[in-house]
Amino acid sequence: MDELEALYRSRFDVFARVASSVTGDSERARDAVQEAFATAVRKHGSFRGEGPLEAWVWRIVLNAARSDVRRTIPAIDYEEPASANGQPERDAELRVALGRLPERQRTAVFLRYYADLDYAAIAEALGISTGTVAATLNAAHAALRGRLEEART
Numbered sequence: 001m002d003e004l005e006a007l008y009r010s011r012f013d014v015f016a017r018v019a020s021s022v023t024g025d026s027e028r029a030r031d032a033v034q035e036a037f038a039t040a041v042r043k044h045g046s047f048r049g050e051g052p053l054e055a056w057v058w059r060i061v062l063n064a065a066r067s068d069v070r071r072t073i074p075a076i077d078y079e080e081p082a083s084a085n086g087q088p089e090r091d092a093e094l095r096v097a098l099g100r101l102p103e104r105q106r107t108a109v110f111l112r113y114y115a116d117l118d119y120a121a122i123a124e125a126l127g128i129s130t131g132t133v134a135a136t137l138n139a140a141h142a143a144l145r146g147r148l149e150e151a152r153t
Helices: 002-023 026-042 053-071 088-100 103-114 119-126 130-152
Strands: none
Touching (some): 002 026, 026 053, 088 130, 103 130
């Protein structure tokens, strides 16, 4: 249980950022993360330890975010926190391109580059194989590259 609390305290913002890629809204994403951690605390006894605890929690977070989207009609516009790298136009293009990716690709990108998970943890969180993670990320990279090149012309 202490490990769950430590994970909540140290990674809440990362969980919320990735959940916002699913919900399209940062406040709803934060609510989904809180709901997910409440679920994780309740179901902690069912965690089998076959993979990392964080991957198990990611799966719960993503399910909570997806459930939120299903409950919310109409769908809202994609929103992602602004980057601090000083390139607002480029950041806007990237946010738009990310928002247009299919959900699985977008989620895999966020888990890899925002949450810094390895392929095995992403596979566990998404319920897919590591080979599928690699293929999903490759497809996402190609789509992003194409959309960003389009935006430049």
